[in-house]
Amino acid sequence: MNLLTLVVLLPLAGFVLNGLLGNRLGRGFVSVIGCGLPILAFVAAVRAFMQLDGAAGAALVESAYTWAVVGDFTFDVAFYLDRLSGLMTLIVTGVGSLIHVYSTGYMKDDPGYARYFSYLNLFLFFMLLLVLGRSLLVCFVGWEGVGLASYLLIGFWFEDPAKAAAGKKAFITNRVGDTGFLLGMFLIYHALGTLDFDAVNEAFQGPVPPAVSASLVGVLLFIGATGKSAQIPLHVWLPDAMAGPTPVSALIHAATMVTAGVYLVARLNGLYLQAPEASQLIAVVGVATAFFAATIALVQTDIKKVLAYSTISQLGFMFLALGVGAYGVAVFHVYTHAFFKACLFLGAGSVIHALGGEQDVRRMGGLWRRIPFTFWTFAIATAAIAGLPPLAGFFSKDEILWYAFASERGGSPLLWAVASFTALLTAFYMFRLLILAFLTPSRMAHEVEHHVHESPPSMTAVLVVLAALSAVGGFFHVNVFLEPIMPLPETDHALEHLELPLIVLAVATGLAGLAAAVYLYRGGLERADGLARRYSGAHRLLSGKYYVDELYEAVLGRPLHWVSERVFLDIGDRRLIDGSLHGLAALAQRGAGRLSRIETGSLQFYVWLVVLGAFASLAWVWGHG
Amino acid sequence: MDSTRLLLALAVTLVSLGFVGVMVRRNALVLLMCMELMLNGVILSLVTFAARSATLDGAVLVFLVFVVAAAEIAIAIPIVLLLARQRRTLDVGAWSELKG
Numbered sequence: 208m209n210l211l212t213l214v215v216l217l218p219l220a221g222f223v224l225n226g227l228l229g230n231r232l233g234r235g236f237v238s239v240i241g242c243g244l245p246i247l248a249f250v251a252a253v254r255a256f257m258q259l260d261g262a263a264g265a266a267l268v269e270s271a272y273t274w275a276v277v278g279d280f281t282f283d284v285a286f287y288l289d290r291l292s293g294l295m296t297l298i299v300t301g302v303g304s305l306i307h308v309y310s311t312g313y314m315k316d317d318p319g320y321a322r323y324f325s326y327l328n329l330f331l332f333f334m335l336l337l338v339l340g341r342s343l344l345v346c347f348v349g350w351e352g353v354g355l356a357s358y359l360l361i362g363f364w365f366e367d368p369a370k371a372a373a374g375k376k377a378f379i380t381n382r383v384g385d386t387g388f389l390l391g392m393f394l395i396y397h398a399l400g401t402l403d404f405d406a407v408n409e410a411f412q413g414p415v416p417p418a419v420s421a422s423l424v425g426v427l428l429f430i431g432a433t434g435k436s437a438q439i440p441l442h443v444w445l446p447d448a449m450a451g452p453t454p455v456s457a458l459i460h461a462a463t464m465v466t467a468g469v470y471l472v473a474r475l476n477g478l479y480l481q482a483p484e485a486s487q488l489i490a491v492v493g494v495a496t497a498f499f500a501a502t503i504a505l506v507q508t509d510i511k512k513v514l515a516y517s518t519i520s521q522l523g524f525m526f527l528a529l530g531v532g533a534y535g536v537a538v539f540h541v542y543t544h545a546f547f548k549a550c551l552f553l554g555a556g557s558v559i560h561a562l563g564g565e566q567d568v569r570r571m572g573g574l575w576r577r578i579p580f581t582f583w584t585f586a587i588a589t590a591a592i593a594g595l596p597p598l599a600g601f602f603s604k605d606e607i608l609w610y611a612f613a614s615e616r617g618g619s620p621l622l623w624a625v626a627s628f629t630a631l632l633t634a635f636y637m638f639r640l641l642i643l644a645f646l647t648p649s650r651m652a653h654e655v656e657h658h659v660h661e662s663p664p665s666m667t668a669v670l671v672v673l674a675a676l677s678a679v680g681g682f683f684h685v686n687v688f689l690e691p692i693m694p695l696p697e698t699d700h701a702l703e704h705l706e707l708p709l710i711v712l713a714v715a716t717g718l719a720g721l722a723a724a725v726y727l728y729r730g731g732l733e734r735a736d737g738l739a740r741r742y743s744g745a746h747r748l749l750s751g752k753y754y755v756d757e758l759y760e761a762v763l764g765r766p767l768h769w770v771s772e773r774v775f776l777d778i779g780d781r782r783l784i785d786g787s788l789h790g791l792a793a794l795a796q797r798g799a800g801r802l803s804r805i806e807t808g809s810l811q812f813y814v815w816l817v818v819l820g821a822f823a824s825l826a827w828v829w830g831h832g
Numbered sequence: 833m834d835s836t837r838l839l840l841a842l843a844v845t846l847v848s849l850g851f852v853g854v855m856v857r858r859n860a861l862v863l864l865m866c867m868e869l870m871l872n873g874v875i876l877s878l879v880t881f882a883a884r885s886a887t888l889d890g891a892v893l894v895f896l897v898f899v900v901a902a903a904e905i906a907i908a909i910p911i912v913l914l915l916a917r918q919r920r921t922l923d924v925g926a927w928s929e930l931k932g
Binding site for chain 1: 854924929
């Protein structure tokens with residue numbers, strides 16, 4: 208049995224069945240197919256993972272289909288399972304299955320139920336293609352496919368123009384990054400003649416360096432990663448992507464798809480080890496993204512927007528780890544982040560569900576008694592993301608900070624300082640969210656407060672599972688597990704005595720964030736509002752998200768509009784194309800008007816013309832005979 | 833003067849007569865008759881040459897022309913009749929506004 212092919216094809220079958228038959232066979236059928244097939248895929252992935260363990264480190268390779276043969280090069284659709292892709296597959300199918308189950312509760316009354324599940328299954332299919340693909344080409348197909356699924360699901364409620372526009376924004380922003388991905392892929396193929404990940408890594412690690420700059424390829428592929436993983440300067444789509452249903456935000460825009468960029472860089476670690484300049488860029492972009500996104504998250508009032516900026520910020524942490532060569536640590540954070548961020552988003556979904564669609568934390572408060580399951584799971588996940596021990600986020604974030612400080616591959620105290628400060632901000636804005644939503648006295652409208660209710664068991668059960676994983680997930684040290692294929696970088700021996708103090712400092716940072724949030728928000732919004740009034744300039748800058756959208760609009764959007772309006776529409780379309788066609792038509796019309804004057808209505812005149820014509824043609828034939 | 837020349841001269845005469853008739857007369861029926869006259873002149877020349885070259889091609893063509901001429905008259909006469917009934921005249925000038 209081709210286990211890997213099965214893993215990939217099961218969700219595709221779900222997409223086809225639900226897409227074609229779902230609306231006719233009813234919700235029961237959709238739920239069974241939509242959740243059952245991902246769960247089966249998860250079981251198959253677990254079995255494949257066991258086989259991998261039995262094979263003593265050798266990767267499982269399955270060639271499913273020969274896509275094309277060009278000259279002496281064949282493009283195979285082959286699947287490749289090693290510890291890295293195995294772990295990612297487990298995260299994708301595992302967290303994915305949980306979120307499918309949650310969705311049966313969350314989307315219960317939506318008229319697009321079947322469509323929703325078919326899209327969700329389609330997303331899983333493409334994500335598995337991305338993760339399991341052996342070559343960059345298969346990965347790219349999955350890469351584009353998850354972009355498509357993301358677009359479809361962000362614009363799931365497409366009757367609302369703002370939501371449809373958010374989908375388009377995500378799709379187009381990702382296209383910019385994909386250009387970099389494609390160019391990098393072309394360069395690799397041109398230099399190496401292969402696109403298989405293992406072959407590419409080997410070639411860059413080999414004794415003879417390939418005839419292409421690793422840094423150039425690395426930067427190009429990283430541009431692709433900035434698009435998918437929402438890093439500066441292509442981060443603008445992710446906050447808007449919150450227009451989609453909340454489980455989608457949890458699955459696609461937090462736990463799995465947005466980590467594709469991290470996966471890509473980690474997958475190609477052989478290449479990036481030879482590309483110190485590209486790695487440096489990744490570290491700087493990562494830490495900058497982490498910092499700026501965290502500052503924006505401080506003042507957001509939409510519960511999902513806070514989580515969106517927190518996702519961008521956490522992705523920045525992952526890229527920081529990648530940039531200092533700690534690939535396994537980055538994947539460790541992907542793994543823990545998948546649990547606590549999925550839990551946070553699903554908890555936010557549960558809150559929104561309980562409040563009948565309210566997303567503004569200024570109109571929440573006091574929910575902890577009313578929806579206790581949601582509160583406790585949300586609190587655990589918040590503590591996890593804030594890095595409080597012994598929860599999952601503590602372990603991975605601490606490793607990232609340590610390697611940012613001490614790695615021989617570009618670690619520096621400056622990176623560590625910015626990252627630590629960002630961790631403080633993270634703890635602050637997450638506890639701010641928790642306090643404002645659950646603990647402060649209620650600020651809800653009376654009507655809303657009356658209807659608050661805990662979510663159905665299908666949703667709370669998933670929350671409990673994810674909260675448990677966020678609590679204990681950190682004890683499985685992914686970076687150690689991945690060490691055989693992705694060795695951790697050397698650390699500076701002179702700094703090793705600092706490791707323990709730094710851990711203590713990291714914990715203290717998390718607690719400081721907690722304390723600051725408690726101090727500022729304990730009594731509700733008054734203290735924070737006073738602060739915002741005092742520093743109104745800074746507050747406006749942050750709630751305006753540094754005006755990046757406005758900047759892009761002014762620098763890119765408006766000139767493009769102008770060019771397409773004035774040059775392409777006015778000159779090109781209206782004058783050149785329409786003008787020439789209308790001109791030809793007018794010419795024919797005027798010519799016909801002139802010619803029609805010889806139609807006098809006199810039969811005799813016509814006969815004269817016929818005879819003249821006959822003689823003229825006779826004469827012509829005579830002359831040319 | 834051998835018979836071929838004679839016959840060809842007759843054919844030319846017929847065509848010319850028909851042509852002059854078409855040019856100078858305005859009565860629709862006369863016009864039709866003149867056109868028939870021209871056709872007959874052409875047929876005569878065809879037959880003459882066919883007889884001279886001793887092949888059947890010309891004769892076959894003659895039959896074709898007959899058939900076409902018969903069909904043409906079968907349509908033309910009713911049209912002329914209808915027109916005449918409409919305007920009570922056979923003058924083709926009465927219909928010159930049909931030029932469009």
